[in-house]
Amino acid sequence: MQTYTNPVYQGYFADPFVWQYEGVYYAIGTGAAEAEGNINNIDTANRLRVFPLLRSFDFCNWHFAGNALLRTDPALGDNFWAPEVAYSDGQFYLYYSVGHEDKNHQLRVATSNTPLGPYQDVGKPLVDPNTCPFAIDPHPFCDDDGQWYLFYARDFLDTEGGVRVGTALFVDRLQTMTKLAGEGKVVLRARSDWQRFLANRWMYGEIYDWHTLEGPCVRKHEGKYYCFYSGGRWETENYGVDYGVADNVMGSYSDAGNETGPRVLKSVPNFVRGPGHNSIVLGPDGHTEYVVYHAWTQNMDMRQICVDKLIWTPEGPRCQGPTWTPQTIT
Known part of the structure; x- marks a missing residue:
């Protein structure tokens, strides 16, 4: 029996994505420099790469293994957020967003022959920045038939049907691992007060009561598709993880039952x-x-990677956490 205590790595490591390849666990995330858009915060040895990588041989002990992505054209911006990796036909694909602070973020993809990289950007955005000026948090999902899909977050300004203005979730089929099919559908929109990011926020030339759903993560369980997401304002205690459920990977999804907070x-x-x-x-x-x-340190100076068991209950998925005491790996 091995044990761990959260956080499982002491450095800054936000938006963690973990995958297993040939018996080894890898994690990729947003580092402090990527989040702040400050290249000077990256050590000299990794100045030309972004996104920290961790590696673990036992799922308990995690060690820094370099940075993943060869830095792209500075004109695209210095804020690199929320990377995730997919493996298909012998190739690793790193999906991420890059932009300037909280605007002009575009989705991109890079490739590598090895899990630790380096990953080279393919040279074009996944979603046209002219029609979608803010797209973040790409999440590749492979269905049982081998078809890949890309879930991500983008902005919506309408309130039709009682939904809230803000960032919410979208999905499109991947025609290839580097090209979307253009068949996108809305996954989930904000409906509840706990999902508010900021009241009276100046966005797109107007003031909005802005809500946020972000960080999609999809799991298929007993024939249904569960899209986990994070809602609210990321720096505050109202931020948490909830989910929507659907019978089809493209939806429609429902997160009914979360009106009082994340479940x-x-x-x-x-x-x-x-x-x-x-x-x-x-x-x-x-x-x-x-x-x-990820979760914040008590003094709010960094986000760190944490791990806890997922439990499937008759009421839906729940996490056996968050924990801060020693836990056993089964």
Whole structure:
């Protein structure tokens, strides 16, 4: 029996995505320099690459393994957010967003022959920035038939049917691993007060009561598709993880039942603040599922990677956490 205590890595590591390849676990995330858009915060050895990588041989002990992505054209921006990696036909694909602070973020993809990279950008955006000026948090999902899809977050300004203005979730089929089919559909929109990011926010030339759903992560369980997401304002204790469920990968999804707050992960006052932006991976036993997420340090100076078990209950998925005491890996 091995044990771990959250956070499982002491450095800055936000938006964690974990995958397993040939018996080894890898994690990629947003580092401090990527989040701030400050190249000077990256050590000299990795000045030309972005996105920190971690590696673990036992799922408990994680070690820094370099940075993944060869830095792109500076004109695209210096804010690199929320990378995720897919493996298909012998190639690794790194999906990410790049932009300037909270605007002009575009989705892109880079490739590598090895999990640790370096990853080279393919040279074009996945979504046209002229028609979608803000797209973040790409999440590749492979269905049982081998077809890949890309879930991501983008902005919506309409309120039709009682939905809230803000960032919400979208999905499109991947025609190839580097090209979307253009068949996109809305996955989920904000409907509840706990999902508010900021009141009276100046966006797109107007003032809005802005809401946010972000960080999609999809899992198929007993024939249904569960799209986990994080809602609210990422720096605050109201931020947490909820989900929508659908019978079809393209929807429609429903997150009814979450009106009073996130059901999967939420803050524990005085112990864990702002847990969110999760991925899901199988543990070493090959069947126990784990939610990998970030949470703030108590002094709010960094987000760190945490791990807790995913439990499927009759009421839906729940996380056996957040925890801050020693936990056993089964």
